[in-house]
Amino acid sequence: MILFILCFILFVIGLYGVIMQRNLIKIIIGFAIMEYSVILFLILIGYIDAATVPIISESFESGPFVDPLPQAMILTAIVIGLATKALLLSVAIRLYKKYGSFDIREMKNLRG
Amino acid sequence: MNSLIPLYVVIPLGTAFLTIILGRWFKAISKILTIPALLFLTGLTFYLISQSPQTIVYRVGGFADLLDIPLAIFLVADGFTNILLLIISVVGLLVALYSLDYTKRFSAEEKFYALLNLMIAGMYGVVLAGDIFNLYVFLEIASIASYVLVAFNIEKQQLEATFKYQILGGVSSLLILAAIGFIYWTTGTLNLADIARQLPDANAFQIFVSVLLISGFGLKAAMVPFHSWLPDAHSSAPSPISAMLSGVLIKAIGIYVIIRLFFNIIQINPQIALTVTILGTLSMIIGVFLAIGQWDFKRLLAYHSISQMGYVILGIGMGMLILANGGKESIANLAITGGLFHMLNHSIFKALLFLNAGSVEYITGTRSLQKLGGLSNKMQITSGSSFAASMAISGIPPFNGFFSKIMIIFAAIQAGYYWLALLAVIVSIVTLASFTKVHKYAFYGDLPSKYENVKESPFSMALAMSLMALLCLIMSLMIVPSVRAIFLQPAVDALMQTTNYSSIVLGK
Numbered sequence: 001m002i003l004f005i006l007c008f009i010l011f012v013i014g015l016y017g018v019i020m021q022r023n024l025i026k027i028i029i030g031f032a033i034m035e036y037s038v039i040l041f042l043i044l045i046g047y048i049d050a051a052t053v054p055i056i057s058e059s060f061e062s063g064p065f066v067d068p069l070p071q072a073m074i075l076t077a078i079v080i081g082l083a084t085k086a087l088l089l090s091v092a093i094r095l096y097k098k099y100g101s102f103d104i105r106e107m108k109n110l111r112g
Numbered sequence: 113m114n115s116l117i118p119l120y121v122v123i124p125l126g127t128a129f130l131t132i133i134l135g136r137w138f139k140a141i142s143k144i145l146t147i148p149a150l151l152f153l154t155g156l157t158f159y160l161i162s163q164s165p166q167t168i169v170y171r172v173g174g175f176a177d178l179l180d181i182p183l184a185i186f187l188v189a190d191g192f193t194n195i196l197l198l199i200i201s202v203v204g205l206l207v208a209l210y211s212l213d214y215t216k217r218f219s220a221e222e223k224f225y226a227l228l229n230l231m232i233a234g235m236y237g238v239v240l241a242g243d244i245f246n247l248y249v250f251l252e253i254a255s256i257a258s259y260v261l262v263a264f265n266i267e268k269q270q271l272e273a274t275f276k277y278q279i280l281g282g283v284s285s286l287l288i289l290a291a292i293g294f295i296y297w298t299t300g301t302l303n304l305a306d307i308a309r310q311l312p313d314a315n316a317f318q319i320f321v322s323v324l325l326i327s328g329f330g331l332k333a334a335m336v337p338f339h340s341w342l343p344d345a346h347s348s349a350p351s352p353i354s355a356m357l358s359g360v361l362i363k364a365i366g367i368y369v370i371i372r373l374f375f376n377i378i379q380i381n382p383q384i385a386l387t388v389t390i391l392g393t394l395s396m397i398i399g400v401f402l403a404i405g406q407w408d409f410k411r412l413l414a415y416h417s418i419s420q421m422g423y424v425i426l427g428i429g430m431g432m433l434i435l436a437n438g439g440k441e442s443i444a445n446l447a448i449t450g451g452l453f454h455m456l457n458h459s460i461f462k463a464l465l466f467l468n469a470g471s472v473e474y475i476t477g478t479r480s481l482q483k484l485g486g487l488s489n490k491m492q493i494t495s496g497s498s499f500a501a502s503m504a505i506s507g508i509p510p511f512n513g514f515f516s517k518i519m520i521i522f523a524a525i526q527a528g529y530y531w532l533a534l535l536a537v538i539v540s541i542v543t544l545a546s547f548t549k550v551h552k553y554a555f556y557g558d559l560p561s562k563y564e565n566v567k568e569s570p571f572s573m574a575l576a577m578s579l580m581a582l583l584c585l586i587m588s589l590m591i592v593p594s595v596r597a598i599f600l601q602p603a604v605d606a607l608m609q610t611t612n613y614s615s616i617v618l619g620k
Contacts, residue, residue, distance in 0.1 A: 011290075018279060031282055038286050042293045070296065073245055077289060080252045084282055087259060091275050098268050107272050 191602025333366020351470020427451025
């Protein structure tokens, strides 16, 4: 249970970064932390204490396995996360070239 | 026929990759491939609708069920999916047609078409997926393609809009992923039909997951407390993309999933139904009042998207509320039909309005209503089709918007929600006022001297706009019961059967 609570705290830290920070790069870091907390949560769902890897091999022993499906899911989620973060960073660099700053308060073309 | 279903994902995805690989040597390939591909898929959609009431299930990989557990990845096409397929195909085709001339100014035309195809493939995937994790993956394909397309011209405003859109879109995706985690935790399955079977009866946990899902997909659909990204993203994008975003994307990856999950997968419960109805009403009112003060043509349209999606959610929410409280099924049927009909209509008239705004911007180089004026004589097709779309969105009789709004209002009166009916009428009047403003400033009044020599936009743009204006009139026919029985009734039936969805899809 304590692990899930820590995972939730990580999520809130990321959310704090996204909402409160004024620097584009720090917002992206906050977003990344949020993503890792969700990935950690998915891994925790599949985890079983003192279980073996879910691979049938020579030294195969019976007994509880950890659930492999969430692991397959997070692999996909990590790849998607890579794409979104690469895109976010490239947009941040373009914004820096246009404004000469990472400060979000200086970008106010879109109001109202 | 089952084996035709994967083509919806395979064809646009293949087109996207071919245009990127071959586009380097052969520029025109993007246009040569995209139009026939979408034309074929439109035809396929009409064929599916003509076969309609049946539900088609395709198992990717062909794995059979093991011990009653579905192993294959499902692609499901039922009545409700067919409506979304129709929207994506028809609007996608017309937007691609419009782009033929519009994108001539872009330096990287083939990348534009590749991304457009990727976005379309993602949306087809979302509506066809019978598996919640694949739904998430397709949703991300569509979202990432749309993030890039919003910033396609890489100017200050567009970069800013796409950054905001990406952060909020990313947060919504994470909420959805967390909700998927919770669902997998309790049910031990990812298959939508199997989830409907395994999910326990209503309890606190289910409410928690529902809240996560509503906030996640509500952000994607830009319902009111979550709407702040929409006006920026939709107004900054190139116009054909604005038309795709407003006309199709928020429906396919937002509204569709909310409706599917809360009708067919999670049992309808009164609190959620009430929340959805309230969110719909709020979107409807706040959207229109934010719209009326705008002077940027596309920004005004973007705010109207929020308001019009409010009507859709209101209709669907009322249907849910009536079903949850054990009201008359015929009234719920009317409310849901109205909501879906309005969704279909909105995709056409709002896409058309964005194309009009794009055409005005293409010719004059500005979209500020204060700087425009008197274009109705110079650009007759644009102003004429814009007139048709404006009448449709404000609910003036011969056009399609009138019939869907009147259905929602009748349903509200019959169900005894008089306040909602009154609000729907008021919002419709304010919409009319704001489109009167658009026409007064953009198309009538004095022509500024620098626009003396403007001409109508190029052929493919004019053709796409005229076809859409024609559709605005033709779709009014769906009010005729025999036509409605073909297009709308299967969709409504698919929703009204609620959690029987699982037994139909799993075949037991």
